[in-house]
Amino acid sequence: MIFQFKYDINLACKVILQEHLDNLGIPYKIIGMVEVQFNGAVPPEQFQELQSALKRYGIEIIDDQKSAIVQKIKEVIKDIVYQEEKLPNSKISAYIADRINLSYGHLSKIFSEVTYTSIENFMVLQKVERAKQLIVEENLTCTEVAWKMNYSSVAHLSNQFKKTTGLTPKAFQKIIEKRNSLDFASSRARKK
Numbered sequence: 001m002i003f004q005f006k007y008d009i010n011l012a013c014k015v016i017l018q019e020h021l022d023n024l025g026i027p028y029k030i031i032g033m034v035e036v037q038f039n040g041a042v043p044p045e046q047f048q049e050l051q052s053a054l055k056r057y058g059i060e061i062i063d064d065q066k067s068a069i070v071q072k073i074k075e076v077i078k079d080i081v082y083q084e085e086k087l088p089n090s091k092i093s094a095y096i097a098d099r100i101n102l103s104y105g106h107l108s109k110i111f112s113e114v115t116y117t118s119i120e121n122f123m124v125l126q127k128v129e130r131a132k133q134l135i136v137e138e139n140l141t142c143t144e145v146a147w148k149m150n151y152s153s154v155a156h157l158s159n160q161f162k163k164t165t166g167l168t169p170k171a172f173q174k175i176i177e178k179r180n181s182l183d184f185a186s187s188r189a190r191k192k
Contacts, residue, residue, distance in 0.1 A: 006137060013059060020053045032075075070114045072100050073107055074122065081126045081149075092123065128164040131157065135169060136176050142169045 014030065021028050024046055027039035042050075051061055062068045076099045080092065096119070097104040111119045127149055134140045134148065146157040161169045 013057070016057050016059065017054070020050060024050055026050065066110050066114050069100070069102070069107065069110050073111055073119060076100065077119070077123050077126055081123070081130045093119075124160050125164060128161055131161060131169065132165075132172065135173055142173075145169065 017036065018030070021036070026042055026046060029037045029039060031037055054061065062071055073096060076096050077092075080095065093104040093108075097107060100107060108119055111117075111122070115122070131145050131149060134145045135142075140148065142154050142157060145151075146154045149157065151157040151160075158168050158170075161167070161172070165172065167175070
């Protein structure tokens with residue numbers, strides 16, 4: 001039998017982080033999605049143990065300023081894309097700059113320097129991933145996805161989707177429907 005899971009990756013990471021910090025007895029305060037303030041000095045061996053434990057889950061402690069800024073940009077973009085309501089109509093560049101409190105030009109330069117891609121490209125990738133999630137998990141139509149994700153048209157969504165995945169949203173939906181019907185048929189066959 002095949003099960004599909006829905007999960008909140010941010011909550012999962014936060015719980016993992018809290019558990020390891022508590023187990024090591026490190027006093028801390030979680031400030032945001034990606035920031036933890038240690039209340040006092042952490043001995044190097046304890047810090048190393050924390051790094052090793054978190055690495056197992058794909059969680060890294062970022063220790064340079066540029067990478068930290070890039071991570072904040074990514075988190076702001078994910079917050080925008082994965083919010084439950086319709087995406088905002090405001091200019092995303094201004095929103096990101098306001099949230100991080102640095103000029104967009106500066107943020108864009110650092111992001112490109114560290115990731116070798118643009119903020120805009122990362123935003124498109126995240127929007128396409130979110131569109132896929134809405135199609136799979138919520139069975140939304142392309143029109144509903146385009147509206148919820150604030151695309152100017154279904155054609156705009158389709159173009160970005162195809163450019164990123166090689167498939168149109170409709171073709172992606174058909175593949176998912178076919179896979180689900182095959183999964184259902186094979187689970188019924190196994191029960192007999």
